[in-house]
Amino acid sequence: MTAHTPGGEKTVPPDNSDSLASFKEFAGHRGDYYGRTFLRIQQAKLPGLHLNTSALLGGFLWASLRGNWLLFWIGFATDMIAAVNLALVHKYDLAAVQAATDGKDFLVQRYDGWSDAHLQAGLVLLFAGRLLLGWLADRLYYHHYARWRVNRSLPSGQAIRRLGIGMLAILFVAPLTIYRASQFAPDQRSCIKLAHMIQDGQQVPLKDRFDCWTISEFPTLVWLPRPLQYAFPRNDDGTRSIVVKEPSGKRPVNLNNWLSEHIDQGINYLKAFYGWLFDGVTRWIRVLLNAVEAVFVGTPWMVTSLMLILAAVKLAGSRMGVFTAVVLLYLALFGFWQTAMSTISLTVAATVICVVAGLPLGIWVAKSKVGAAVVTPMLDIMQTIPSFVYLLPAVAFFSVGKPPGILATVIFAMPPMVRLTALGIQHVPASTKEAALAFGASPRQLLLKVELPLALPSIMAGVNQVVMLSLSMVVIAAIIGAGGMGFIVVDALARTQVGRGILAGIGIALIAMMIDRVVQKVNRL
Amino acid sequence: MAIHERQVIEVQGVWKVFGERAEEALQAIWQDNLHKAEVLEQFGAVLAVRDVSFAVEKGEIFCIMGLSGSGKSTLVRHINRLIQPTHGQILVNGQDIGALSAAELRALRATQIGMVFQNMALLPHRTVRDNIAFALELRNTDPFTRHQSANTLLETVGLQGYGDSRPSKLSGGMQQRVGLARALAADPVILLMDEPFSALDPLIRRGLQDEFLSLSRTMDKTTVFITHDLDEAMRMGSRIGIMRDGEMVQIGTPEDIIIHPKDSYVADFVQGLSSLKLVFAHRIMEQPEIYEKNHGSVADADTWPQAHPKANLNSLVSLIVGQQCPIAIRADGKLAGIVTKDALLKGIQGQSP
Numbered sequence: 001m002t003a004h005t006p007g008g009e010k011t012v013p014p015d016n017s018d019s020l021a022s023f024k025e026f027a028g029h030r031g032d033y034y035g036r037t038f039l040r041i042q043q044a045k046l047p048g049l050h051l052n053t054s055a056l057l058g059g060f061l062w063a064s065l066r067g068n069w070l071l072f073w074i075g076f077a078t079d080m081i082a083a084v085n086l087a088l089v090h091k092y093d094l095a096a097v098q099a100a101t102d103g104k105d106f107l108v109q110r111y112d113g114w115s116d117a118h119l120q121a122g123l124v125l126l127f128a129g130r131l132l133l134g135w136l137a138d139r140l141y142y143h144h145y146a147r148w149r150v151n152r153s154l155p156s157g158q159a160i161r162r163l164g165i166g167m168l169a170i171l172f173v174a175p176l177t178i179y180r181a182s183q184f185a186p187d188q189r190s191c192i193k194l195a196h197m198i199q200d201g202q203q204v205p206l207k208d209r210f211d212c213w214t215i216s217e218f219p220t221l222v223w224l225p226r227p228l229q230y231a232f233p234r235n236d237d238g239t240r241s242i243v244v245k246e247p248s249g250k251r252p253v254n255l256n257n258w259l260s261e262h263i264d265q266g267i268n269y270l271k272a273f274y275g276w277l278f279d280g281v282t283r284w285i286r287v288l289l290n291a292v293e294a295v296f297v298g299t300p301w302m303v304t305s306l307m308l309i310l311a312a313v314k315l316a317g318s319r320m321g322v323f324t325a326v327v328l329l330y331l332a333l334f335g336f337w338q339t340a341m342s343t344i345s346l347t348v349a350a351t352v353i354c355v356v357a358g359l360p361l362g363i364w365v366a367k368s369k370v371g372a373a374v375v376t377p378m379l380d381i382m383q384t385i386p387s388f389v390y391l392l393p394a395v396a397f398f399s400v401g402k403p404p405g406i407l408a409t410v411i412f413a414m415p416p417m418v419r420l421t422a423l424g425i426q427h428v429p430a431s432t433k434e435a436a437l438a439f440g441a442s443p444r445q446l447l448l449k450v451e452l453p454l455a456l457p458s459i460m461a462g463v464n465q466v467v468m469l470s471l472s473m474v475v476i477a478a479i480i481g482a483g484g485m486g487f488i489v490v491d492a493l494a495r496t497q498v499g500r501g502i503l504a505g506i507g508i509a510l511i512a513m514m515i516d517r518v519v520q521k522v523n524r525l
Numbered sequence: 526m527a528i529h530e531r532q533v534i535e536v537q538g539v540w541k542v543f544g545e546r547a548e549e550a551l552q553a554i555w556q557d558n559l560h561k562a563e564v565l566e567q568f569g570a571v572l573a574v575r576d577v578s579f580a581v582e583k584g585e586i587f588c589i590m591g592l593s594g595s596g597k598s599t600l601v602r603h604i605n606r607l608i609q610p611t612h613g614q615i616l617v618n619g620q621d622i623g624a625l626s627a628a629e630l631r632a633l634r635a636t637q638i639g640m641v642f643q644n645m646a647l648l649p650h651r652t653v654r655d656n657i658a659f660a661l662e663l664r665n666t667d668p669f670t671r672h673q674s675a676n677t678l679l680e681t682v683g684l685q686g687y688g689d690s691r692p693s694k695l696s697g698g699m700q701q702r703v704g705l706a707r708a709l710a711a712d713p714v715i716l717l718m719d720e721p722f723s724a725l726d727p728l729i730r731r732g733l734q735d736e737f738l739s740l741s742r743t744m745d746k747t748t749v750f751i752t753h754d755l756d757e758a759m760r761m762g763s764r765i766g767i768m769r770d771g772e773m774v775q776i777g778t779p780e781d782i783i784i785h786p787k788d789s790y791v792a793d794f795v796q797g798l799s800s801l802k803l804v805f806a807h808r809i810m811e812q813p814e815i816y817e818k819n820h821g822s823v824a825d826a827d828t829w830p831q832a833h834p835k836a837n838l839n840s841l842v843s844l845i846v847g848q849q850c851p852i853a854i855r856a857d858g859k860l861a862g863i864v865t866k867d868a869l870l871k872g873i874q875g876q877s878p
Contacts, residue, residue: 435646438605438717439660439707440635442627449662453650 026145028157030054034141041142049135056134063133064166067155068144071137072166078129080177085122087181089115095184180215188217195220196251223252227261232272240272267396278397285403289349296341296348301332304341312514316521323517327510336485336507343474343484344511346402350409350470355463358414362421362462363447372422379415387412387473391480405474405482413469417462424458425451460523467519471512485511532619533715533747534581534604539613541599541771544570547611561770573599574610575771586741586748588762590755596771597751601717604749605638606630617715635664639708643720645700647692653703654679654688660711678706681740698729705737709744716741716748723753734760755794759783759803767791779803800873806841807834809872810854810862826853826860834861838872845869 016039023038024031040046055062060075092115099107148154155162186194191212197204213219226247232240253261271278296304305328313321331340364371390408398404428451436450452459478486485508492501542550542564550568553559554575564572573596581587591597602608603615606622615622617637625633639660647656655662657678658671679688682702692700701721708716721737722730734757741748752758758765759779766776767790775787783803786792813823830844830852841864844852851865864872 429646431642431644431646432648434607435640435642436648436659436663438607438634438638438640439711440631440633440663442631442663445663449659450648453648456650 022149023145026148026156030158034138037138038142038145041139046138050138051131051134052137052141053134055137056130059130059133061163061166062137064169065158065160065163066141066144067157067159067162068141071133071140074136075129075133076166076169076173078125078132080174082122082126082129083174083178084181085118085125087178088118089122091182091184092118176214183211183215185215186211191216192220192254195223199223199251220254222255224255224258226251226253227258227265230265230269232268271397281407282398282403285349285353285406288352289345289402289406292349292352293342293345296345297338301337305332312518316518320517320521324514327514330510331507334503334507336488336504339483339485339488339504340507340511343471343486343508344515346406346409346474346477346482346484347467347470347515350406350413350474351463351467353406353410354414354417354466354470357410358417358462358466359421359459361414362418362459363425365418365422366425366451375418379418382411383415387476388479390473391477395480400481402482405477405480408477408480409470409473412473413466416465416469420458420462420465421455424455424462427458428454457523464516464519464523467515468512471508471515475508531582532580533583533617534587534749535614535616535619536580536600536603537578537614537616539574539577539600539603539610539615540572541574541596541603541608542568542570542572542611544568546570551611573771574603577613577768577771577773579766579773579776581747581749583747584745585763586750586761588750588752588758588765589768590752590758590762590765591768592753595768597753597768598719600768601719601749601751604715604717605634605640631663635660636711637713638715638717639711639713640717641701641704641708641719641721643723645692645697645704647700647703647707649691649693651691652689653684653692653695656692656703657706657710659707664711674710675706678709681709682706683736697725698733701725701733709746714747716746718748718750720751720753722757730757737761755798759798767794780805780808784808801839801842802837804838804872805834806832806836806838806852806854806864807862809838809868810834810864811868812862813860816851816863816865820851820863820865823853823860823863825850826863829853829863831855832864838869841869842873 019039019042020035023035027034027038037046037050037052040050052062055071055075058065059079060072063069063071063075092111096108096111096115099105099111144154145156148156186208194204194208194212198209226249229245229247231243231245233243235241299307305325308328309321309325312324331337361371361375365375366372387408390411391404394404394408394411398407432454433446433450436446441449474482474484475486475489478484478490481487485504488504489501489508492498492504540551540554542548542554544550546568547570550559550564550570550572553567554564554572559567561572561575564570575596577600579587589597589600599608603610604617604622606615606625610623617633622630622633648659651659654672654675657675658666661671661674676688679685682705684699684702684706687695687699692703695703701724704721708718722733725733738761750758750761752761762779764776764778765782767774767782769790775782775791777785780803782791783795783798783800786795811819813826817823829850830848832841832844832852832854834854834856836854841852845864845866851863852869853860854862854864
C-alpha cells in the first residue's frame with residue numbers, strides 16, 4: 001500500500017512480493033532476473049537501452065525455449081535474411097571466379113560489387129537483428145506474461161521440448177533457402193524443357209531435376225493434352241459453321257495454357273454466334289456518345305466554353321465560374337481543347353449510363369433480398385478487380401475504340417452508384433415509411449414520394465463518385481483506343497516525351513478538379 | 526343492430542405473435558396455455574397481443590394505457606392493418622379489414638383513418654403544408670384543393686403562417702401539431718394517436734392535451750389514444766383500457782378504474798391518482814332513505830348546497846367548505862342523494878361507501 005504523506009517526505013515503497021512471486025512463477029528458470037525486470041517494466045522504470053543478454057546471444061532459439069512465438073519469428077526472420085545474404089556472398093564469389101576464368105572482366109567487377117554489398121547487408125542485419133531481439137525480448141515477454149495471467153494454458157517458463165519445435169523449423173526452412181541463395185536457380189523455360197526431355201525419355205542430371213523441383217518456379221504438376229482448335233468460318237448464306245482441327249503441337253500443355261486457350265475459344269464462339277448482341281450494345285453506346293460529343297466536340301469552342309462557364313456560375317457560384325474559365329483557358333492555350341472535350345464527352349456518357357443503370361439496381365438491392373444477394377457479390381468483384389483488368393473483356397467482346405472504353409468505365413464506376421443508392425434507401429427511417437403507409441401510400445408512392453427524396457443526398461454522393469471514377473477510368477481506357485487526354489499521356493509514355501505527358505496530366509487534373517467542385521457544390525444546394 | 530352502428534371500431538379476439546414460427550407458437554399457446562417468456566424460449570417468437578377484444582363507439586376517445594412493451598403500440602397498428610393479426614378480426618365501420626384488397630386497404634387508410642406518431646415522422650424534404658396535405662396527395666387530389674384544406678387545418682391547429690416552413694424549423698410541440706393536422710387532413714372518421722405527446726415536455730404536453738380535447742369535441746372523431754401515462758389517460762379518455770404483457774387487463778371509465786381496480790396491478794397503478802376530479806357525486810352519495818335512517822330528516826334539503834350527480838369531488842369540496850349541512854344531489858329536479866362531509870372525505874381517500 002502506498003502511504004503518501006504531505007510535505008515531501010519519502011513515500012514507503014510498495015510491497016511487491018506478490019507481483020514478484022507471480023513473475024517468478026511465470027519465468028521459472030532465471031526467475032530473479034525476470035522478476036526484477038518485469039517489476040521495472042510495471043513501474044515504468046526500465047532503462048531505454050535495456051537488453052536481454054540471453055535473447056541477444058541465443059536469438060530465436062532463446063525465444064523458442066521461452067515459448068514466445070512472436071519473438072521467435074522476429075529473431076528467425078532477421079537471422080534468416082542475414083544468412084541468405086551471406087550465402088549470396090558465396091554465390092557471387094564463385095560467379096566472379098568463374099567470370100575471371102572466362103576472361104569477362106566487367107562481370108568480375110559486377111559480381112565482386114554484389115558480393116561486397118551482400119556481405120555488408122548480411123553483417124548489418126545479423127547484428128541489428130540480434131540487438132532488436134535483445135531490446136524487444138523483455139518488453140514483449142512481459143506482454144506474454146500479462147496474457148498468461150489471464151490464460152494459464154499459455155506457455156510459461158523454459159522448456160527443452162519447445163527448443164525442438166524451433167530446431168525443426170530451422171531444419172525445414174533454412175537449408176533450402178540458403179541453398180537457393182547460393183545457386184543460380186534455373187528459370188521456368190529451362191525447367192519446362194527439362195520436363196519435355198524427361199517426357200521424351202532422355203537422361204537428365206539429377207541436380208538439374210532437383211533444382212527444378214525445389215528452387216525454381218513452382219514445378220508444373222499438371223500436364224494436359226492440347227485442346228482442339230475450333231474455327232467459326234462464315235458460310236455463303238451468312239450463317240456460321242463450326243470447324244474442328246487437330247491441335248498444332250503434340251506436346252501436352254500446362255494448366256495455364258490449357259485454360260486460357262479454352263477461354264479464347266469460348267470468346268470466339270460467343271463473338272461468332274452472338275456478335276449481334278455485342279454489335280447492338282456498341283451501336284447504342286455510339287449513339288449516346290455521338291449525342292454528347294455533338295454538344296462538347298461538335299460545337300465551336302467559343303459556344304462550348306461560354307456554356308460551361310455559365311453553367312458553373314449558375315450551379316456553383318461565380319468563384320467556380322472563374323476557376324472553370326481558367327481551366328478552359330489552360331486547355332485551349334496548350335492545344336488540348338478537342339482532346340479535353342472528347343474526354344469530358346466520354347465521362348459524361350459513362351456517367352449517364354452508370355446513373356441510369358445504377359439507380360434501379362440500387363433500388364432493387366435495397367428492396368429485395370434476392371437483389372442484394374445477386375448484386376452485392378458482383379459489386380464486390382467489380383470493386384476488387386484492378387481497373388486495368390476491365391479492359392481485357394471489353395476488348396475481347398467489343399474490340400477497341402470508344403464504346404468498349406465507355407463499357408469498361410461503366411463497370412469500373414458503377415458500384416458506388418448502386419451501393420449509395422441502396423444505402424440511402426435503407427437508411428430512410430422505418431417510422432417515416434410507416435407513416436406514409438398509414439396514410440395509404442402505395443409501394444410506388446412510397447418509393448417516389450418518401451424513399452427516393454430522403455435518399456437523395458446519398459444518391460447525389462454516388463453520382464459525384466461516379467463522375468470522378470469515370471474520369472479516371474476514361475483516361476486509362478485510352479490504352480484501348482478511347483482517345484481523349486489519356487491518349488496523349490499514353491502516347492507520351494510510349495515515346496518518353498515527359499514534358500508533353502506532364503502538360504496533359506495537369507490538364508486532366510484540372511478537368512477533374514473542375515468537375516468535382518461543381519458537382520459537390522450542386523450536392524450541397 | 527343499433528349498437529353495432531354506433532361501434533366504429535371492433536377488435537375481436539386479436540392475437541399477435543411475432544416471429545418465423547408464429548402460427549406454430551400460437552397453437553402451442555392455446556394448447557398448453559404458455560406464458561410470454563415460455564413462447565420466446567421455445568419458439569423464438571414474441572407474444573405481443575394476447576386475446577384482446579374491445580369496441581370503440583362513435584365520437585369516443587378510447588385510451589389504451591400500458592407500460593412500454595405491453596403491446597399497446599402493436600395493438601393500435603392492427604386497426605389500420607399496418608400489422609396483420611396472427612389470429613382474430615378487426616372491424617372498422619362493420620367491415621372486416623382483414624378481407625380488404627391492397628387497394629381497398631390503401632383507400633381505407635387514406636380516407637377513413639388518420640394516425641399521429643410519437644416521433645412525428647414528418648417528411649423533412651417537404652414544407653409543413655405539403656406534409657399536411659400528404660394523405661390528399663396520395664389520393665391524387667388536385668394541388669388547389671390540397672392547398673385550401675391544408676391552410677384550413679393550419680388555422681385549426683394554430684400554425685397560421687408556418688405553411689411554407691420546413692418541419693425542422695419548428696419546435697417539437699409545433700411539429701406534433703403538424704402531425705395532428707396531417708392526420709386530420711383527409712377528414713377521417715377515426716384517429717389513431719400513438720403516444721402523440723409523450724416526447725414533448727410536460728407544459729407543452731398539457732397544452733396540447735387541452736387543445737386536442739376541445740378539437741375532438743367539435744370534430745366528433747372516434748379516437749384511439751395510446752399512452753403510457755396514466756394521468757394523460759385519465760384526462761383524455763372517455764374509457765380506458767389497461768394493458769399488461771399483451772393482455773387487456775381492464776376496460777372501463779376512469780372512475781370505474783379508480784374505484785374498482787380489477788386486480789392489484791391496476792390498483793398499484795391508480796394508487797397515486799387523486800380522485801378529486803375523477804370521481805363524481807353519484808358514486809359517494811347516499812340514497813335519501815338511507816340518509817334519513819342514519820342521520821335524520823331531509824326536509825330542509827332545499828336550503829343545502831345543491832349539486833348534480835356528475836359533479837366531481839373537487840366541486841363538492843368547494844360547495845361544502847364552511848357549511849355545517851350536507852350537499853343535496855339533484856337530478857332532473859328530484860333529490861337523488863345526499864353527500865355528507867364524512868362521505869366526501871372518504872371519497873377523496875378513494876373509498877366508496
